[in-house]
Structure formats: C-alpha cells, structure tokens
Amino acid sequence: MESGRSFARRDRLLEIEAKVRNWWDQKDVFRAESCAKKPEPGEKFFGNFPYPYMNGYLHLGHAFSLSKLEFAAAYHRLRGANVLLPFAFHCTGMPIKASADKLAREIERFGDPPAFESFVEEVKEVEVEEANGGPTEPEKFKSKKSKAASKSGGDKYQWEIMRSYGLSDSEISKFKDPYHWLTFFPPLAKEDLKAFGLGCDWRRSFITTDMNPFYDSFVRWQVRKLKDMGKIVKDMRYTVFSPLDGQPCADHDRASGEGVQPQEYTLIKMEVVTPFPPKLSVLEGRNVFLAAATLRPETMYGQTNAWVLPDGKYGAYEISESDVFIVTERAALNLAYQNLSRIPEKPTCLVQLTGNDLIGLPLRSPLAINHEIYALPMLTILTDKGTGIVTSVPSDSPDDYMALHDLKQKPALRAKYGVKDDWVLPFEVVPIINIPEFGDKSAEKVCLDLKIKSQNEKEKLAEAKRLTYLKGFTEGIMVAGGEKYAGMRVQDAKPLIKNQLLEAGHGVLYSEPEKKVMSRSGDECVVALTDQWYITYGEQEWREMAEKCLKEMNLYHEETRHGFEHTLGWLNQWACSRSFGLGTRIPWDEQFLVESLSDSTLYMAYYTIAHMLQNGNMYGSDTSLLKPEQMTDEVWNFVFCEGPYPKASDIDSSVLNKMKQEFTYWYPFDLRVSGKDLIQNHLTFCIYNHTALLNQHHWPRGFRCNGHIMLNSEKMSKSTGNFRTLRQAIEEFSADATRFSLADAGDGMDDANFVFETANAAILRLTKEISWMEEVLAAESSLRKGPASTYADEVFENEINIAVSEAEKQYKGFMFREALKVGFYDLQAARDEYRLSCGVGGMNRDLVLRFMDVQTRLITPICPHYAEYVWKELLKKDGFVINAGWPTAGLEDHTLKKANKYLQDLIVNMRKLLQKQVLGSKKGNKKGAPTTPVNEEKRITALIYANEQYGGWKEECLRILQNKFNPETKTFAPDQEILGELQRSAVGQAEKDFKQLQKKCMPFLRFKKGEAVSLGAQALDLNLPFGEIEVLQKNLELIKNQLGLEHVEVLSVSDDDAYNRAGPHADLLRNNPPSPGDPTPIFFSS
Structure with missing residues (x-):
C-alpha cells in the first residue's frame, strides 16, 4: 500500500466505490434491453468473456482478460451504443467432482475434521518398524505409500486447499458434495465482479450443468442438432487419457500439458533370434520382439543394429498369448490402453530387465538389408519418449552414425559393455536415401562437415539433424526398396512403406502424448484407443466454413489470426463425451456426459434469452414465464436458427416472438475477449459451432486475445505466494486502482505486467485529483471569467481537443494503456503546465470546468467509480457519467502543439544555460x-x-x-x-x-x-x-x-x-x- 501505515486514501476510494455501486444498483444502470428494430452498425455492442471455472475464487488473471472487455463495453456505452455485457459461471467437467471426491476420501480416512497430524505420527512408527525389520500391517503400509506419494508429488490435501480459501472446518465438510461448490463459489464470484465495477446485466447470468435445467436443455438441443447433421459420430480414436479418471483428459481437465496431442509412431517388431539367453528363458515358445517406435518407417532398410540404454529399465510385456514386446513400463502402459496387451488396460510384465540384459541380442528386423543385427548400447536414449528401444539407421541419423562410430573406434567402450567385435565391426553404413546436398550417406557427411567427434556432442548433433531431417523428407529420393520404391520421392514412399509394414504384421501403430500431460487428478496421462463420441472438427467442408468466418472477423492482432489459421490446420475429431464429472448427459447415450469444452461453444446465444428463461436466477430454479420442458428442439430452432414457428408449443406466442427478437437484436456478438491459450481449443470450437448451427449473418464478428498476467514482473503462482485473488486486490488497492493498473499492464499478445507500485500510485493520483477539484470548485469565483483568450488558454484547449481525439482512437483500437496515457496522464500534464503558464492571471473558469468534464468522461471506462463520484458529487451533473456520451472536441491544431513544445523545450534549455553561464550551478530546478x-x-x-x-x-x-x-x-x-x-x-x-x-x-x-x-x-x-x-x-x-x-x-x-x-x-x-x-x-x- 501507500508509504507509511495510513490507508486513508485507499479507504476513501473504497467508500466512494460502495456509494457509487449503490447508485447504480438503485437505477439498474447496466440492464440491457433489446428493441424491435434491428440495430444499425454501432448502435449496439454485445461483448462476452469465457465463463470462468467455479472451483475457487476469481483471480487477477481472470480480471486482466475481463478488463479488456469491460473497458471496451464502457467505451461503447459512452459512445451511445446499447451495450450488453453478460457473465456466467462454468461448472462442467471433472475438476469439481474430482476435488469433492478427494475431500470425501480424506474425511473417510482421517475424520471430519481430518487429523492429519496423527497420521504423520503413524507413518513415522511404520518407518521405524520397517527399519528394524518388523512386520507391517497392510493398512499402515498403504498409508505410508500415500504419504510418500504426497511428498514426492508436492500435492496438498484438498482440505488444506479449502482452508487456504479462509473457510472454516464446518464449512469445508460440505464440499464433499460436488453440487455444494456450485452454490458456493458462483455467488461469491458475482459479489467480487460487482465490487470490481463490472457493467454486467446480471439478469442473464447462469451456471452450467444439469443443475440449471434450462441450460441443460440448451446443450441437449445443441448436441442433438450436431448429431443430426452428422457432425457428432462414434468412432475408435487415439485420445489423451487419464487412467486414474478412466476417461479422456481434455485441455480443461489437465494440470499441465494443455494443447498436447497424441503423437503417432510406427512400432517396428524386431524379432529376438532363438535360442534366448538365460535371462529370457522364461519366454521360450513365445514370439519375442524388441519394439522400437519410429517416425521414419521408410528408413528401416538401412538398419545396422538396435539401440538400448544400458542402465534403462525395461520389461517383457505380454501383448497376446503368443507375442511379447520388450519396452519400458511407460510405453507398456500406453500400449495396454491401445488394445496391445493381453489384459486390456493392465500391462503384464513377464520379466523385468535392464538394458544391459539386452545388449548382444541377435535380431531380425523387417525390411533391414542386414539379415541379422544386434542390440547395442547407446548412452543418450531418453526413456520418456518412445519405447526405450531405438532403431539404428546411421546413413540418415547423425545420432546413430556417431554412436556406431564410437563403438567401432573405441575398444574400451565395447569392453565396458561387453560388446563383441562381430556385433559391430562388420556393419557398414547402408545407403537408402539420396539428398541432393548431402548424397546417399547424409548423416556421415554432415557429421564430418561439422567435425563432430562423439555421440555426446548434443548441440552439434542437434544442428546436424536440423540440416538433414527436413531435407531428407522434402527432397530425398529412395535408393533402397528395390523396384517398388527405388527412385520414388521419400514423401511419397513413406506412407506406402508404413502400410506395407502394418499389413504384413511387421509393425503396429502406437501413440503417446507429444509431451508429458498431468491430469488434475494427479496422474500422468497416456494415449488410449477409445470408442466414444466425437465432434468432426477438421472435416473439409466444415473447415472451409470456419475459415470463411475467420476471414471476416476482426482479430486485432496478426499473431492471433496466425494462431487460428494454425489451429484450423491441425484440429480434427474431438472427443466430446466423458464418463466422470458434472455436466449435461448426452441425450441418446446417457452413460456419458458432454465434456466441458463442448458445452461451451454456443452459449453466447443463450445469454440473449437467459433472463426470460431464468427470471434472473442463475440456477434457473425460480418461477419464470417458462418451464424447462417447454424448451423443445423446435423452440430452440425457432429462436436461434430461423426455424419454423413451433405450432405444437404451448408457450405464448408473444413470449416466443420476444425471445426471437432478443436473439436477432443482439446477435451476432461483436466481441469475445479471451486469453490466447484458448485459441487452440475453445475459441476455434466456437467458430466451428456457430458456422454449423447458425446462419452466416449471426457468425461472430470479433475475438480479442491477450497474453497472461504477471505480478511485479514475475509469474503469478500460488505456490510462490505471488498471487492475488480479485477480492484480495480490491481490498488491497480498491477496485478503480486495480482497474487502473490492469489498464496499464499492457495490451498485446505478450504477457502483461500488473505492478503493485502502479496500483498504489493510482490511489494517490485519483485521491489527489479529487482533492484538487474540490479546492478549485470551492474557490471557483477566483477563476478568470470570460472567453479563453490567452496563448496559454489556446494551448490548453487544444490539448483537451487532442486528448479527446487520441483517447477515442486508442479505445477503439483496444489499446487501453495508450488510452490511459493520452486521456489521463497526458491530459493531467497539460493541466499542470497550464496552471504554471497562467501565472498571476489565473486559469480560465470555462476551460477548467471543461477539463474536469472531459477528463472525467475519458477515464470512465477504466475508473468508473471515481468518474461517477466526480460527475455527481463534484460537478453536480445530472444522470450517470457512464451514459453521459463521449466528450465533444474542436479541431486539433497540431501546429499549435508543435509551437508549445518548442516553447517548453526552450524554457528547459534556457534554464540549463542560465545555471551554467550565469549562476554557476550545473544543477537546474x-x-x-x-x-x-x-x-x-x-x-x-x-x-x-x-x-x-x-x-x-x-x-x-x-x-x-x-x-x-x-x-x-x-x-x-x-x-x-x-x-x-x-x-x-x-x-x-x-x-x-x-x-x-x-x-x-x-x-x-x-x-x-x-x-x-x-x-x-x-x-x-x-x-x-x-x-x-x-x-x-x-x-x-x-x-x-x-x-x-x-x-x-x-x-x-x-x-x-x-x-x-x-x-x-x-x-x-x-x-x-x-x-x-x-x-x-x-x-x-x-
């Protein structure tokens, strides 16, 4: 806060804000009403924001993105537009249910309230007993395991998380019921947003899930319509999956790894030649394979060996009654969820192995020109990618070339790992692909060119791969593969060779997450082959419609447009069903729920009639003009899709027509503001669903995306304490000072920075400005009367005109930091300069009053409570400043501005010269x-x-x-x-x-x-x-x-x-x- 221990200025702002909100509430100033006449461009503004997830309090990250919408809406309101800014609360998905279940387990295990301390003592006793070789009871062993997991994962107990919200033990216990979260957090979020000054029509607020029967009906209609259009299908697909939750793990269900997709490999079955060594003797009679994952099946002709990590941990896993794959445990788990385990979803390890156990195994690998090759040690294998088994193609892989080179050139290295000479020395590089710039032994050439000495030179090897891999695919010509493939371009041969391997049974498809993904339940995700409902995003005709919509939209930043274009390029079928969590049941398959990114793509349309359906109750539980069961598909189609009048409906025709009027008046929405992380899912889904379900003239008009928010130049993080909820920020700084600092934080796609010092400085600036206006207005009679006549008057009037024009330009372009600069900082600087320039003659009364009026209006979108207070209490104006209209301005005189800058710069330079030449001081005032x-x-x-x-x-x-x-x-x-x-x-x-x-x-x-x-x-x-x-x-x-x-x-x-x-x-x-x-x-x- 401010220097010293006084919070008087902050407290004065909080008092003003409470008073102003009371004025607003009394007159319901943000209530948005439609008109029968279709609005002309600019007459209405409908903006919205992705509804936040209700598993906790709103924080400054939410407030930052939301502030962009709030400032824009307030600007349009000042410009005279009819503004609709609604807000809702998302409760669909698994995080709330998972947290509630976790809390219930803690209560069952540790009591209510839980006695975690006694549990810690119990664990210590077990550890001592085990150290002494004593017996361990099953229950205690289980506890110890959980404690270890808790320690290693850094996870908090859910009870402790709830305590961190300031909740009492008696209140926390209620959260074991997931529906209690829905009644607890949304009302608090609404309180915080009202305190923030959000210009919201709260009659239209709602929560999701089947707890709200009207919204539940809306989502059921939406997915039914998509299915009827053939855009929801059931299929077997590779999906990122949480084994603990037993269901796909979409972006919103993840603690980390948002945006990560399945990566498909071809698994090469490298058969172990009998007789087996003693370590594998238990596998006699089975077909045993080292299974290597590759992205380049066309290079298998050039295999000289297989690679294993000497100290890596492997296992022989039962794939079927006859086949066994030797891979890492992590890969085996992925395989088990892809129907590649004798017991589905449960990998069975027949023998635990290390890489050393595998060195020297003779192998027959499909397509390899070398009839028999061997498993050899490679020291740089990463076991968190692929299967831990790597094919070796030294003609085209710099890593393989250098690893094989090391073994050939270093007898001591061979001796260290027990590698026999005849496993290595006879094997030469096999040419398989000719690349114009590098020949048919590209890896060898580039390693020699870069003077790479060893497989441990990671940076040089990365550069070698960069030089050869892409060119190998785009420009390479096959020299191996016989008459069938020799002479064919690599990019043409690759899919053909891959299919040949799969059809012959020499390979299988295998997928795993591109990067590590952790679910909110705390487990590492795999890729599963699941039979479930999918939305057919990416389908050619539908994608073309989405691209057409995108082309016409205002996206404000080219980087945003590129993000959408990239997403439309790769996005395809999306799993839209879940078996765990909260939400809406899929109408035709009620064992499943609609997942959280699929029930949130069209709800902007629901806002337009929510107040009529729910009568202002966010849960849809109060009596209204309508009942949920009356909202049939025919009614929804009539309201949103220009469908025929629903003759069978018993809803009064005036109500039906009013709902349709509401929708057609407000739609399409003009702006949706969001963090840039939602481009790759939610926002693109929004485009797809609008183009499929609504007519073209109702497609979205604009998305405005921003980066994340940092606090004082550091990442916002609960774990480090560098974190503020919206409630905390308002209590610490006031709403308007918080909004001021959010506006100043930044406007681009890069991460912005909320600076506490800026918020504190705003408290001082706003309160000092109020005091100055109070003093000037109290002595108004002493101000110079008559028309503005002096040079200083002309300059100041011109600065006011420029501020009005420039602020409008910046608000219109969503550059709120610049709007704050020109409409507040620069205007105040002009006022301060004017006071000095006027000297003993004093300031002109009319100009001072105009300055107060203009500055108040220009700051209204950012600091509305302050502005409203000044408007009513100090300037004694009628009505509300939020609706007062944009200030008028005369023509800007930029020549006069240049003349004044010349004058002010001259005075500064003369002062310096005077100090130096005459007064003998180098330091000017x-x-x-x-x-x-x-x-x-x-x-x-x-x-x-x-x-x-x-x-x-x-x-x-x-x-x-x-x-x-x-x-x-x-x-x-x-x-x-x-x-x-x-x-x-x-x-x-x-x-x-x-x-x-x-x-x-x-x-x-x-x-x-x-x-x-x-x-x-x-x-x-x-x-x-x-x-x-x-x-x-x-x-x-x-x-x-x-x-x-x-x-x-x-x-x-x-x-x-x-x-x-x-x-x-x-x-x-x-x-x-x-x-x-x-x-x-x-x-x-x-």
Whole structure:
C-alpha cells in the first residue's frame, strides 16, 4: 500500500466505490434491453468473456482478460451504443467432482475434521518398524505409500486447499458434495465482479450443468442438432487419457500439458533370434520382439543394429498369448490402453530387465538389408519418449552414425559393455536415401562437415539433424526398396512403406502424448484407443466454413489470426463425451456426459434469452414465464436458427416472438475477449459451432486475445505466494486502482505486467485529483471569467481537443494503456503546465470546468467509480457519467502543439544555460519551477536571438534532401548521391576544401534525415510551421517568470542591429548562430 501505515486514501476510494455501486444498483444502470428494430452498425455492442471455472475464487488473471472487455463495453456505452455485457459461471467437467471426491476420501480416512497430524505420527512408527525389520500391517503400509506419494508429488490435501480459501472446518465438510461448490463459489464470484465495477446485466447470468435445467436443455438441443447433421459420430480414436479418471483428459481437465496431442509412431517388431539367453528363458515358445517406435518407417532398410540404454529399465510385456514386446513400463502402459496387451488396460510384465540384459541380442528386423543385427548400447536414449528401444539407421541419423562410430573406434567402450567385435565391426553404413546436398550417406557427411567427434556432442548433433531431417523428407529420393520404391520421392514412399509394414504384421501403430500431460487428478496421462463420441472438427467442408468466418472477423492482432489459421490446420475429431464429472448427459447415450469444452461453444446465444428463461436466477430454479420442458428442439430452432414457428408449443406466442427478437437484436456478438491459450481449443470450437448451427449473418464478428498476467514482473503462482485473488486486490488497492493498473499492464499478445507500485500510485493520483477539484470548485469565483483568450488558454484547449481525439482512437483500437496515457496522464500534464503558464492571471473558469468534464468522461471506462463520484458529487451533473456520451472536441491544431513544445523545450534549455553561464550551478530546478538566482543581488536579463528561416549551407542541404526523399517509403537516396549533389551546388563550388564542408554538413544531414523518417517530409521545410518570433513575443512574461529574469527580449538575426546588442557576447552568437526551432539565448547580469 501507500508509504507509511495510513490507508486513508485507499479507504476513501473504497467508500466512494460502495456509494457509487449503490447508485447504480438503485437505477439498474447496466440492464440491457433489446428493441424491435434491428440495430444499425454501432448502435449496439454485445461483448462476452469465457465463463470462468467455479472451483475457487476469481483471480487477477481472470480480471486482466475481463478488463479488456469491460473497458471496451464502457467505451461503447459512452459512445451511445446499447451495450450488453453478460457473465456466467462454468461448472462442467471433472475438476469439481474430482476435488469433492478427494475431500470425501480424506474425511473417510482421517475424520471430519481430518487429523492429519496423527497420521504423520503413524507413518513415522511404520518407518521405524520397517527399519528394524518388523512386520507391517497392510493398512499402515498403504498409508505410508500415500504419504510418500504426497511428498514426492508436492500435492496438498484438498482440505488444506479449502482452508487456504479462509473457510472454516464446518464449512469445508460440505464440499464433499460436488453440487455444494456450485452454490458456493458462483455467488461469491458475482459479489467480487460487482465490487470490481463490472457493467454486467446480471439478469442473464447462469451456471452450467444439469443443475440449471434450462441450460441443460440448451446443450441437449445443441448436441442433438450436431448429431443430426452428422457432425457428432462414434468412432475408435487415439485420445489423451487419464487412467486414474478412466476417461479422456481434455485441455480443461489437465494440470499441465494443455494443447498436447497424441503423437503417432510406427512400432517396428524386431524379432529376438532363438535360442534366448538365460535371462529370457522364461519366454521360450513365445514370439519375442524388441519394439522400437519410429517416425521414419521408410528408413528401416538401412538398419545396422538396435539401440538400448544400458542402465534403462525395461520389461517383457505380454501383448497376446503368443507375442511379447520388450519396452519400458511407460510405453507398456500406453500400449495396454491401445488394445496391445493381453489384459486390456493392465500391462503384464513377464520379466523385468535392464538394458544391459539386452545388449548382444541377435535380431531380425523387417525390411533391414542386414539379415541379422544386434542390440547395442547407446548412452543418450531418453526413456520418456518412445519405447526405450531405438532403431539404428546411421546413413540418415547423425545420432546413430556417431554412436556406431564410437563403438567401432573405441575398444574400451565395447569392453565396458561387453560388446563383441562381430556385433559391430562388420556393419557398414547402408545407403537408402539420396539428398541432393548431402548424397546417399547424409548423416556421415554432415557429421564430418561439422567435425563432430562423439555421440555426446548434443548441440552439434542437434544442428546436424536440423540440416538433414527436413531435407531428407522434402527432397530425398529412395535408393533402397528395390523396384517398388527405388527412385520414388521419400514423401511419397513413406506412407506406402508404413502400410506395407502394418499389413504384413511387421509393425503396429502406437501413440503417446507429444509431451508429458498431468491430469488434475494427479496422474500422468497416456494415449488410449477409445470408442466414444466425437465432434468432426477438421472435416473439409466444415473447415472451409470456419475459415470463411475467420476471414471476416476482426482479430486485432496478426499473431492471433496466425494462431487460428494454425489451429484450423491441425484440429480434427474431438472427443466430446466423458464418463466422470458434472455436466449435461448426452441425450441418446446417457452413460456419458458432454465434456466441458463442448458445452461451451454456443452459449453466447443463450445469454440473449437467459433472463426470460431464468427470471434472473442463475440456477434457473425460480418461477419464470417458462418451464424447462417447454424448451423443445423446435423452440430452440425457432429462436436461434430461423426455424419454423413451433405450432405444437404451448408457450405464448408473444413470449416466443420476444425471445426471437432478443436473439436477432443482439446477435451476432461483436466481441469475445479471451486469453490466447484458448485459441487452440475453445475459441476455434466456437467458430466451428456457430458456422454449423447458425446462419452466416449471426457468425461472430470479433475475438480479442491477450497474453497472461504477471505480478511485479514475475509469474503469478500460488505456490510462490505471488498471487492475488480479485477480492484480495480490491481490498488491497480498491477496485478503480486495480482497474487502473490492469489498464496499464499492457495490451498485446505478450504477457502483461500488473505492478503493485502502479496500483498504489493510482490511489494517490485519483485521491489527489479529487482533492484538487474540490479546492478549485470551492474557490471557483477566483477563476478568470470570460472567453479563453490567452496563448496559454489556446494551448490548453487544444490539448483537451487532442486528448479527446487520441483517447477515442486508442479505445477503439483496444489499446487501453495508450488510452490511459493520452486521456489521463497526458491530459493531467497539460493541466499542470497550464496552471504554471497562467501565472498571476489565473486559469480560465470555462476551460477548467471543461477539463474536469472531459477528463472525467475519458477515464470512465477504466475508473468508473471515481468518474461517477466526480460527475455527481463534484460537478453536480445530472444522470450517470457512464451514459453521459463521449466528450465533444474542436479541431486539433497540431501546429499549435508543435509551437508549445518548442516553447517548453526552450524554457528547459534556457534554464540549463542560465545555471551554467550565469549562476554557476550545473544543477537546474525542476521543469516548471521558477528559478531563484543564487546571488539575490544579480539582476538578469536575456536576449533571445531567433532565425525563422534556414540560410546558407543549411538551406542548400535541405533543398537537396527534399529532392532525394521518398515520402511514401520514407527513404533517402544513398549518402554518396546526396554529397555529390552538395558538391555540385553553389555552396559546394564556393568552398575550396569540400571535405571541410562535408565535415560541417554531415551531422546536420543525418539529423534532418532522421527527423524526416519519423515525422515526414515537413521536417525538411525551410522554416517552422508557426511564427517562431510571434510565439516568443506572446510568452515573454511566461519565460521571464519561469526563469526569474528581470527582462527578456526577442531579436531577429535578420536585424542588423541585433549583433550590436550582444555586446561582449557577440562571438558566442557567431559561433552558435540560431536556426529555425533552435534560437540562441544570451544572458546579462548586473
């Protein structure tokens, strides 16, 4: 908070906010009503936000994304649009159910409230007993195992998590019922959002799941319609799957690994040649294979060996009654969920092995030109990818080439792992693919080119792979494969060879997650082959419709558009059913629930009629005009899809028509704001579902995506304590200071930064501004009456006009940080400068009141409570500022702005020069503060010499630059061409030593070129766009007062007597002649 221990300023803002919210509530100011007439463009604004998941309190991450929508909606409201901003709460899915079940297990095991401490003591006793070799009771052993898991996983007990929310033990116990979460957190979230000042029509709020019968009916209609259109099908598909939950694990069900998809491999069956070594003797009579996962089945012709990790842990797993695969346990678990285990979903390990047990195994591998190869040690195998068994193709894999090279060249390495010479030395590189740049032994060539010495040079090997792998696929030509494939492009041969291996039974398909995925239940996910319901995203015709919609949408950032285009490129069938959690049952297969990313794609349409269905109750449980069972598919189709009038419905026709009117008035929605992480799922699903279910004129108009929020430049994290709920932030800083800091945090796709210091500074700024307005209005009679007439008045009025125009531009472009800068920071700076410029004459009353009015309106979207308070309590205006309209502004005078900048910069430079030349101090006062001479007896006067037009060599330089500048590209001709032109000019011809002229001109040429690139061609004009001497003459009193001078005069160097006035300082004037925009001041003291 603020320095010291006083929170008075913050508390004053909190009091103001409570008072303002009461005003808003009394008049229901955010209630949004449709009209019978279809709105013209700009007359209405419907914005929405992905409803947050209700397993805890809202935090600043939610608030950051939401603030973008809130600021936009408030801006459109000020512009006079009819604004609808609704908000709902997502409860579908497994996290709430999983947490409730976890809590129930803890209560069952440890009591209510749980006695975790006694459990820890129990574990210690078990550990001592086991250390002494004593017996272990099954129950205690189980407890110890759980404790170990808890320690290693860093997981908290669910009870402790609930305690961290500030809940009492008696309250926590209720959360073992998952539906208690739905009645507890959504109302609290609503409280926090109201405290935040969200301009929401709360009548339209709802929760998801079958707890809300109206929304449940809506989702059932949606999925039924998709199924009837052939867009929901049942199929066997590879899906990321949670063994613990027993169901697919979609993005919202994951603790980590969001966006990770199944990676498909071809599993090569490398048969172990009998007789088996003693370690494998138990497998006699079975077909035993080392199973290697590869992404390049076309390279199998070039196998020289297989690789294993010497100290890696493997097992011989039963695939069927006859076949056994030797792989890692992790791979075996994935295989078991893909119908590649004798007992489905339960891998059976017949023998536990290490890599050392496998070294030297003779193998027959499909397609290999070498009839028999051997398993050899490789030290760089990663067992968290693939199966831990790796095929070796040294012709095309730099890793394989160097590992084989090491074994061949290092007898000691062979001896270390018991590798016999005849397992290695006879095997040479087998050419299989010709790459134009690298030949038919690409790995060998690139390793020699890069001077790679060993398999341990990871960075060089990564570079070698980068050089060869993509080219091998895109440009490679098969030289192996006989008549069938030799001469064929690799990219054409690859699928054919893969199918040949699969059809011959020499390989099987195998999938695993691209990267590690952890479910919210705490287990590592696998890829399972599941028979379930899928939405056919990616289907060609449907995808083309989605791309058509995307093309017409406003996405605000090109990076956002690229994200959607990429997602549409890879997204295909999406598992939409779950067997565990909360939600809506699939109507035709009620053993399944609709998963959480599939019941949240069209609900923006539901907002338009939610208030009519639910009568303002978020659970849909109050009496309303309608009953859930009346909302038949025919009714939903009539309201949303322009379907025929539902004649069989017993809903009154006026109600039916009113619902349809609500939808057609508000739709399509104008904006959806979201974090960028939802591009790859939810937002793309939203596009797909809208294009399938609604007519084209109801497709979405815009998505605005942002990055994540950091707190004080560090990642927001509960575990580190760098975390704030929305409630905590409001209590700590107030709502408006929180909103102020959110606006200042950033607007792009990169991660933004919420800075506590900014929020604290906002408290100070807002309260000081209120105090200043109170003081000025209390002494209003002392302000200067009459029209704005002085130069300072003109400048200030112009700054207000510019602020109105620039703020509008930034709000419209969703650049809220810039809107805050121009509409608040810059405008306040202009006001402060105006106060100083007015001097003893004082500020103009009408201008000051206009400033207060304009600043209040411009800050309204960001700090609405503050603005409303100022509007009503200080300015005594009628109505509410949120509906007051955008401020009007006169024409912007940018020439006047440049003139004022010139004046202010001159005063700063003169102050520095005065301190240095006359007062003997290198340290000037702050800008805007009058200077008091060090020696009070000194009376200082100043002559300001001005030159309003360039002359001599500078004039010639500018004329040449004007001719050599392209204003469209903002580029100049080469320097040599410019200097050649200068040398040929009259100025150049008059100079005996052109090098001296060049030395003098080059700094000026560089400076003016830089100005032209940033400001445009006007920077090359021979004079300023304003009368320099006139500006100085009008502001002599200001300059005199600001610098503490006795007298000031402005002289033109074109005046012959001007140099004579310089007296002993004439040389200074000659050495530093003035030029347009750069006058020369000379000080005299007496």
